[in-house]
Amino acid sequence: MLKKPTRDIPISAFLIACNEAEYIGEVLDSLQAFDEIILVDSGSSDATVAIAESKGAKVFTHAWQGFALQKSYAMSLCRNQWVLNVDGDEVLPAGLVAEIQRQVNDTDASALRLYFEDIFWGKPMSPFSGKRSIVRVFKKDVATYPHDRRVHENIILAKGAKETKVAGLVTHFGYATTEQLLSKQNQYSSLKALDKYESRKKPSLIKLCLIFPLTFIKTYFFQRMCLSGKRGLIYAHVEAMYAFLKEAKLFEYWETKGKD
Incomplete structure (x- = not known):
């Protein structure tokens, strides 16, 4: 049947x-x-x-x-x-x-x-x-x-x-241009850092120093953006900058909004 x-x-x-x-x-x-x-x-x-x-x-x-x-x-x-x-x-x-x-x-x-x-x-x-x-x-x-x-x-x-x-x-299509990608990652890093600040997560100077190169290596090599030529190189740098900005803005929030 x-x-x-x-x-x-x-x-x-x-x-x-x-x-x-x-x-x-x-x-x-x-x-x-x-x-x-x-x-x-x-x-x-x-x-x-x-x-x-x-x-x-x-x-x-x-x-x-x-x-x-x-x-x-x-x-x-x-x-x-x-x-x-x-x-x-x-x-x-x-x-x-x-x-x-x-x-x-x-x-x-x-x-x-x-x-x-x-x-x-x-x-x-x-x-x-x-x-x-x-x-x-x-x-x-x-x-x-x-x-x-x-x-x-x-x-x-x-x-x-x-x-x-x-x-x-x-x-x-949301990351179509370098400007769009940078603009969104800048906006998102502010929001993410504010979430961390409000949950009382403290920034780290060691992380601030290391997060950019480590994220670049992860994105460019381990996520194989190196296979996408110049576009992959730029994408990996923007991704690393996003990671750096999250930590930098977390420092800024603690310095400007108070430590209580």
């Missing part, structure tokens, strides 16, 4: 956005196979909302609360247990969408880890360079966003929740 095909388990895609008109149309086009698309906008002054509505997304306006709280709110609007989170500059290839659906249908895992291809200077890095990975597909009842983090708000999975990896790469 032929096995009756099973219906795809419904997945809600959600994202937060503000002034993402440059890529949002392409992002939402790549999400059309999912059961619903939730977009939470925090006050765009460009065409983000109009484009999202034209692509069939359910658009909600919500004042900015920080990355973790904003994503938590967007997730709460999703009607399905399985959800997918993307940013407004991340595009999922059709093959990856199909693989996500297959994994959700067939796996006993509660969370899926996706890998990312950063577009830098108009093209991807070497296929042999290291790729960032983040858990972005998960069941709502096993995942929470860390509300005590201003940045790098990756979900925290419940104890015992099983995670698996998905083959394929999400195309990320």
Whole structure:
């Protein structure tokens, strides 16, 4: 007897956005196979909302609360247990969408880890360079966003929740130019240093001295950015500067905000 095909388990895609008109149309086009698309906008002054509505997304306006709280709110609007989170500059290839659906249908895992291809200077890095990975597909009842983090708000999975990896790469346009990469890493380093300061973590002079060269070596050699030519060299330097700035700004906060 032929096995009756099973219906795809419904997945809600959600994202937060503000002034993402440059890529949002392409992002939402790549999400059309999912059961619903939730977009939470925090006050765009460009065409983000109009484009999202034209692509069939359910658009909600919500004042900015920080990355973790904003994503938590967007997730709460999703009607399905399985959800997918993307940013407004991340595009999922059709093959990856199909693989996500297959994994959700067939796996006993509660969370899926996706890998990312950063577009830098108009093209991807070497296929042999290291790729960032983040858990972005998960069941709502096993995942929470860390509300005590201003940045790098990756979900925290419940104890015992099983995670698996998905083959394929999400195309990320957010680091497209040197200016964009530097600007975001400068912003993120301020937020991360402030998180550390408020948790009363003290800076280290030894770390301040060593973090730049060690991070450069890790990124350029161990993550194989050396295989991406001049672009990899620049990327590794920016990554090292991000690590240095986190520690430098932590020193600054302790010096300027007081030591009590």
